[in-house]
Amino acid sequence: MSxxxxxxxxxxxxxxxxxxxxxxxxxxxxxxxxxxVTFRGRPAVRGVTFDAYEKEVxxxxxxxxxxxxxxxxxxxxxxxxxxxxxVTGRIMLGxxxxxxxxxxxxxxxxRVGMVFQRPNPFPTMxxxxxxxxxxxxxGVRKKSLLDEAAESSLVAAALWxxxxxxxxxxxxxxxxxxxxxxxxxxxxxxxxEVLLMDEPTSALDPIATKRIEELIGELKDRVTIxxxxxxxxxxxxxxxxxxxxxxxxxxSGELIxxxxxxxxxxxxxxPRTLDYVHGRFx
Amino acid sequence: MSDRVYxxxxxVVAGLFGAVLIAFVVAMANQGVPAFSKLGFSFLWSSNWDPxxxxxxxxxxxxxxxxxxxxxxxLAVPIGLGTALALAYLAPRRLRAPLSTAVELLAAxxxxxxxxxxxLVVAPFFRSTIEPGLSSVFGWTGLFGGANQGVGxxxxxxxxxxxxxxxxxxISRDVLAAVPHDQVEGAMALGATRWQVLRRVVVPGGRVGVxxxxxxxxGRALGETVAVALVIGxxxxxxxSLKSNAGTIPSLxxxxxxxxxxxxxxxxxxxxxxxxVVGIGVNALARVFVRSVKRSGAESVAVA
Amino acid sequence: MTTLSFDSSLDPILSRRAEIQKIASASVKRRKVYSKIxxxxxxLCLVVACVPLLAIxxxxxAKGLPAWNSAFFTQVTKPEGIPNGGLWNAIxxxxxxxAVAVAVTVPFGVLGGLFLAExxxxxxxxxxYAADVLTGVPSITVGIFGYIIxxxxxxxxxxxxxxxxxxxxxxxxxxxxAETALRGVPTNLYxxxxxxxxxxxxxxxxxxxxxxxxxxxxGVLLAVARGAGETAPLIFTIFGNQFxxxxxxxxxxxxxxxxxxYSSQPYNDLVQIAWGGALLLMMVILILNVGxxxxxxRLRRERR
Numbered sequence: 008m009s010x011x012x013x014x015x016x017x018x019x020x021x022x023x024x025x026x027x028x029x030x031x032x033x034x035x036x037x038x039x040x041x042x043x044v045t046f047r048g049r050p051a052v053r054g055v056t057f058d059a060y061e062k063e064v065x066x067x068x069x070x071x072x073x074x075x076x077x078x079x080x081x082x083x084x085x086x087x088x089x090x091x092x093x094v095t096g097r098i099m100l101g102x103x104x105x106x107x108x109x110x111x112x113x114x115x116x117x118r119v120g121m122v123f124q125r126p127n128p129f130p131t132m133x134x135x136x137x138x139x140x141x142x143x144x145x146g147v148r149k150k151s152l153l154d155e156a157a158e159s160s161l162v163a164a165a166l167w168x169x170x171x172x173x174x175x176x177x178x179x180x181x182x183x184x185x186x187x188x189x190x191x192x193x194x195x196x197x198x199x200e201v202l203l204m205d206e207p208t209s210a211l212d213p214i215a216t217k218r219i220e221e222l223i224g225e226l227k228d229r230v231t232i233x234x235x236x237x238x239x240x241x242x243x244x245x246x247x248x249x250x251x252x253x254x255x256x257x258x259s260g261e262l263i264x265x266x267x268x269x270x271x272x273x274x275x276x277x278p279r280t281l282d283y284v285h286g287r288f289x
Numbered sequence: 290m291s292d293r294v295y296x297x298x299x300x301v302v303a304g305l306f307g308a309v310l311i312a313f314v315v316a317m318a319n320q321g322v323p324a325f326s327k328l329g330f331s332f333l334w335s336s337n338w339d340p341x342x343x344x345x346x347x348x349x350x351x352x353x354x355x356x357x358x359x360x361x362x363x364l365a366v367p368i369g370l371g372t373a374l375a376l377a378y379l380a381p382r383r384l385r386a387p388l389s390t391a392v393e394l395l396a397a398x399x400x401x402x403x404x405x406x407x408x409l410v411v412a413p414f415f416r417s418t419i420e421p422g423l424s425s426v427f428g429w430t431g432l433f434g435g436a437n438q439g440v441g442x443x444x445x446x447x448x449x450x451x452x453x454x455x456x457x458x459x460i461s462r463d464v465l466a467a468v469p470h471d472q473v474e475g476a477m478a479l480g481a482t483r484w485q486v487l488r489r490v491v492v493p494g495g496r497v498g499v500x501x502x503x504x505x506x507x508g509r510a511l512g513e514t515v516a517v518a519l520v521i522g523x524x525x526x527x528x529x530s531l532k533s534n535a536g537t538i539p540s541l542x543x544x545x546x547x548x549x550x551x552x553x554x555x556x557x558x559x560x561x562x563x564x565x566v567v568g569i570g571v572n573a574l575a576r577v578f579v580r581s582v583k584r585s586g587a588e589s590v591a592v593a
Numbered sequence: 594m595t596t597l598s599f600d601s602s603l604d605p606i607l608s609r610r611a612e613i614q615k616i617a618s619a620s621v622k623r624r625k626v627y628s629k630i631x632x633x634x635x636x637l638c639l640v641v642a643c644v645p646l647l648a649i650x651x652x653x654x655a656k657g658l659p660a661w662n663s664a665f666f667t668q669v670t671k672p673e674g675i676p677n678g679g680l681w682n683a684i685x686x687x688x689x690x691x692a693v694a695v696a697v698t699v700p701f702g703v704l705g706g707l708f709l710a711e712x713x714x715x716x717x718x719x720x721x722y723a724a725d726v727l728t729g730v731p732s733i734t735v736g737i738f739g740y741i742i743x744x745x746x747x748x749x750x751x752x753x754x755x756x757x758x759x760x761x762x763x764x765x766x767x768x769x770x771a772e773t774a775l776r777g778v779p780t781n782l783y784x785x786x787x788x789x790x791x792x793x794x795x796x797x798x799x800x801x802x803x804x805x806x807x808x809x810x811x812g813v814l815l816a817v818a819r820g821a822g823e824t825a826p827l828i829f830t831i832f833g834n835q836f837x838x839x840x841x842x843x844x845x846x847x848x849x850x851x852x853x854x855y856s857s858q859p860y861n862d863l864v865q866i867a868w869g870g871a872l873l874l875m876m877v878i879l880i881l882n883v884g885x886x887x888x889x890x891r892l893r894r895e896r897r
Contacts, residue, residue, distance in 0.1 A: 085474070117480040127469070127471040129476070130494070144485050146619070159606070317737065320741055374635045391643050394879065394883075399823070401824045402871045402874065405871050406648075458642060571729075
């Protein structure tokens, strides 16, 4: 990828006016190779290999128990607190090996953000404080940077207009859908490279769900999104690529098929995928 | 027995209980009010306690009560909170239950044993080591004047601290552990260190309950009698330093009730009434805060 | 293939990302150090919280055990200076007073608990609130109440007055524990009993009480532990007695009171006796507490 300075010499524009980006679908932001997560020696999900591309939404789909959430949480080292958990295989975020012991999990999580199934804004903090919580945790104190990031992320989460007059109000005054969008803003404010979403709409009503799905479409230019969803229609609506996982006989999840969404849902390679997308089991 | 008799029996029991309670308040008020009618309110802010010359000022003891309670609470809040955090989140999982039990058992030790131990074991230690040490390091604050006696305000405060610590720890621990795991995970996923999670999410999340624990601890410290009476040195003069002898309302009542009569006795009853009202008030306030804490009935009653 | 597109809206985001990453990686080491320090401090608090229990038990055992000779358990207290005294009169006194208190408060408390468990109206709420408040009232005021109601009206100190005061402390504990235990009985059991045509009292006696028994036992044990260890209520009601007195209508001695009286005496053998008494009292109460916990834990395991 050319650096801005090379390019500006050729074009004659300043770096403020122009920046080089790549077409979606060509840079692999996150690469997984033979990833296995075990608890007390028993695998919950094993041998998963796929890549997440920049400016794309990658969905992890499959029936419950197939290890989708377990796999997702390995990507930002959330299993670290569980003593019996082991994550093997290669998970690469750019040049960094995610599950390597030498990689600091707190720094990693500033690059890989997460939005959870049930909205979890901090109830003792205001909307503003929630939005900048991640920045403050990471040591950012400069007011101008905090304000800038708060506004940018709240705009991106389609929340800015409704909360700009009441930023100091407690976050618990928001509705469920708004709270989830606040959580998305909170994750975005840290400007992560990847945003992990664990069934972000399953606790919300259909209207709130629709708004967040629209949001995901708008956000993928800014962060690479990996989303776990048990809702096939949602996967079809929001994702560019899908990874289909299924529980094997030994009760561990395995990756059956990984393909662009359109292909996975119309002409999948694996018969099990076909069965799943036709609703033959859930 | 028939249903009707049964209901009446239960109702009578409840009624009797209510009657006893009302009798409690009425009797205390009845005995305590005469002092106010005889002396007005002046004895509450006079520090001259000299019954033989008809001076009944109990300010010294009111102040002493506040001072000992303050020392106890000032120590119990940070140490209790730290212990609660350790028990709820930081200690090795297998040790959490036994260590919690150990701290809670401190509440089971009878207060007279605390007094005995405080007087005969801790006081000499204070006199020989703690007080000289504190005086040399903190003497410039002016709080450590006077002789090293061991007994006195500081010792009473420290013994009270140990006595209210289990209350502080047990309730805080439950409250802090009850902060939804969702929020803990949310903070972690943003890149917070363990300490940041505790400080910015867990402790604020439990602050109402912790406040309740603090209030309950204050209530217990205010009313403690025998342990304080044994280690406070029993003086009728306002304490000039942490090492001075002092007195609290309970210690005053306990040491002078036996021989008191007339106006002195009235004043003691009045002091007891004040203690009752404050004790009930603080307790009621604490329950407002702690109402949201879920514990099994028997346990919570034991800690209270 | 690389195609170039101009997307100026991303520029501020990417530069912000770079700035945030710079700040984050620069501060991560400091934040982790703070985290380690904070966690260490909390664990230190935990250690501090556990030390007093060990110290109190340790010293009480060390100083009390030597006092446990045959004289201790068979002799009454002798005046200062005369050797071979014991606390037999205090031990017997405590047993009698506590037995009387238990005999009255257990049925009263259980019936009160039944009342609270079966009704939800405003009267029940008031009684419940009153019971909760009563658990937090300073025990010295309970003693004074006992003095007013019993000693003053009857004309003399007595064991019954002491039992009354201790009973007031015990009743709310038993009532609330009983209510919790009774509410824990699955409603279908209660309703099945009624459906079979049994009267409410019978259902209570044969169905709910037996099922609630472990919880009731826990509550009673905790109440006894609490009541038996209290000193202040006894100071104002039983007065103390150097001699053996088994008639509860006369002034008696009790263990906590004896310990309190002899703690501050300048005579070594009396102090020795005080330690022996403290050890006995502390052990009994700790055993009651641990017993209550064991019953409670077994109850919880069976419920699962």
